[in-house]
Amino acid sequence: MAPIYFLLVDDLAENLLSLEALLRRDGLVLLKARSGEEALELLLVHDVALALLDVQMPGMDGFELAELMRGNDRTRRVPIIFVTAGSADSQRKFRGYETGAVDFIQKPIETDILRSKTNVFFELHRQQQQIAAQRDELEASAEALRHADRNKDQFLAVLAHELRNPLTPLRMGIDVLSGCPDPERAAQVRDMMDRQLNHLVRLVDDLLDVSRVSQGKITLQKAEVAASEVVQSAVELCRPLIDAGSHTLNVTLPSYPISIKADKTRIAQVIGNLLNNAAKYTPQNGVIALDVYREHDELVIVVSDNGIGIPAEMQSQIFQMFTQVEGHVHRAKGGLGIGLALVKQLVLMHEGSISVQSDGIDRGATFTVRLPAMPEEVRHAPSSDPHGENEPGRRLRILVVDDNADVAETVGWLLEDMGHDFLLVHDSRSALEAGREFRPDAVLLDIGMPYMDGHAVCRLFRQDDVLKDTVIVAQTGWGQETDRAATTDAGFDCHLVKPVGLPELKRVLDLVINEKA
Incomplete structure (x- = not known):
């Protein structure tokens, strides 16, 4: 919890030190002022839970300070306890209560009385802080639920749209085939229906994969695999979509072998999803880059494009389920928008990480995946060497x-x-x-x-x-x-x-x- 501030105002330093010694406790910060002017400056900076004001001070006395506090919107609700020497007559008490005082304490101060009266305000302010924190948490939870509900509705709308897209040509293809078309037309229709059916299967597979990962029902088949093999598999899968967009794909692989212990199919799926996203969200004739290298004990996979980009405010949400960047749904070439959520889960299952960077709309995007790499191994020369350099004692x-x-x-x-x-x-x-x-x-x-x-x-x-x-x-x-x-x-x-x-x-x-x- 945040600290609680009490303001102590007295023109005598020894009185302030005495009050400070009596009131000191965990969570309480004591602000000290020796004049009304100094007290006002502190009140404008700090959220004060209680002000203890000496009545008799040179210059501005305690009553005058209290009147100024009541005239200021920031300080008018600060509780005031007046500290006065001797008993206060009814006239002085009336003036004090008129300025908003909640109580009077007489000097010399009795420790028990001081603590009992100030503890009330300390605990009250602490409870107010707790209530405010709970209110903020509830509001944040409510907003998160509203956001998730909006994303769910948008996702269901996109899902309906994406399912209808392949179903429509399938329905029409059946109608065409039922009319006994010529063999050439029938072959064209069957090819079209095969493509649309494959697309429909991929949509369903994505949905099932996300569900399985979320429920922890996917078991990885990990084995040592060369990074170049995984990349090659991913590029082969994505090549049709990349070529359909007339994109240029630049692949940079290290000239030395890098191995990872991973599920080859799932890591290829991760890279493939990122490449497919780059192809879908990049206008025709775009440039997509896939860079793979080793950095310390990590395999780094970077997929970048010069496409439509991601707004800064969305980059922290892009890996969440049901998240769609506003305006991207209509600019993409199909898909449910759940690919990145699946990618993140698969990367985390491999004890890796993924991040995104984009300079904004129409400035492209870069996704960086980091996976644990296997230790670099010593490579041995062939067992036989025509020059004889590998004889015992000559191998370094x-x-x-x-x-x-x-x-x-x-x-x-x-x-x-x-x-x-x-x-x-x-x-x-x-x-x-x-x-x-x-x-x-x-x-x-x-x-x-x-x-x-x-x-x-x-x-x-x-x-x-x-x-x-x-x-x-x-x-x-x-x-x-x-x-x-x-x-x-x-x-x-x-x-x-x-x-x-x-x-x-x-x-x-x-x-x-x-x-x-």
């Missing part, structure tokens, strides 16, 4: 750290041909942890990387008790003398300038082998 463990996936992959191919084990890392922030787990004989380390450059990574390796003696080779596009001096200062053992050829790389690694021998 190489950690390659480069944010450019293509460069890292190419280096990996060379290392594989040379008979070495290797691990590729594309994020400088993960390099030290990967090194501790992999225990490499040598590190091929890029310099110009985001977040943390190669110099900083090298220094971290040199400070680590486990990795401090590892051979670290700078592999960079910077080749000036000053660049070589910088790598030496950072702790590198060697400096190779890109593009690094096989002879250079082999020469450096042979030195490592000889050093080990």
Whole structure:
């Protein structure tokens, strides 16, 4: 609950300190003022539950302060207890009550009397706070129910519309076939009816899936699967709708394998729903992008488009059941609008997350899915090698750290041909942890990387008790003398300038082998 404020007004500091000591309790904030002017300033800032006013003060006395409070809309309802020296005569009491006072307390103040009279106002204000909070909660619940009811009505209207769409050509197709059309026309009608029946089945499947997920009746068939396989399945499913809109689909996959433990069918369904949404809500000849990459221990799937966008106020509701963005129903090319609710539930079942970002109407939208990725594994070279580099004692463990996936992959191919084990890392922030787990004989380390450059990574390796003696080779596009001096200062053992050829790389690694021998 919010704090409760009492205002103490007395021109003597020692009286204020005495009142403060007597009234102090949890949840109560005591505001102190030594003049009427100072008290008015506090009253305009804080919601005061009770004011204790000294009657006799120089300048503005307690009665005058009370009269000013009664004349102000903000302070007129603040309860006032006057604190006065000695007994107050009837005339003074009459003036006090006329200004709105609820009580008088005489000095010297008796502790029990003070606490009993002020406790009433503390508890009253606390109850008012609780009632207000309950009222706000009830109003919020009522508004949520009204919102859900409106969404349900809109959903049922859309559902009726979407079911009638395929049913109409099915009904008419039956009528056409009953008239014994020629074989060519009959074949056209059957193809049309087959398409509409498939569309109807998909609508029903979406409804059943949402119901099963909501009731926890879907069991995931998880297995290790390559991200590229899941993406390929999703793109194949969505290609007809994307082509129908004459959209351009740009798919970017990492050049290195990423695996996840997931239900391949359901994750393909997640990506497919996002791609279908992008196709439906993007005008003809739009551009849709599907980007897949690894970030730390997560697989990141990003689907973006240059379509009709999502208003800022709707982005927090877009994954809720029955939610339709106003105006989007008529601009979409079919669908019930429950796909995103299903997508979110499936992602959560895979211990992942999904978010949306849009700059507003006609500014496109971007959906980002994050799923736990399986640890990067060491890839071993073939068991036989015509050059004999993989003989015992000549096989090294190489950690390659480069944010450019293509460069890292190419280096990996060379290392594989040379008979070495290797691990590729594309994020400088993960390099030290990967090194501790992999225990490499040598590190091929890029310099110009985001977040943390190669110099900083090298220094971290040199400070680590486990990795401090590892051979670290700078592999960079910077080749000036000053660049070589910088790598030496950072702790590198060697400096190779890109593009690094096989002879250079082999020469450096042979030195490592000889050093080990």
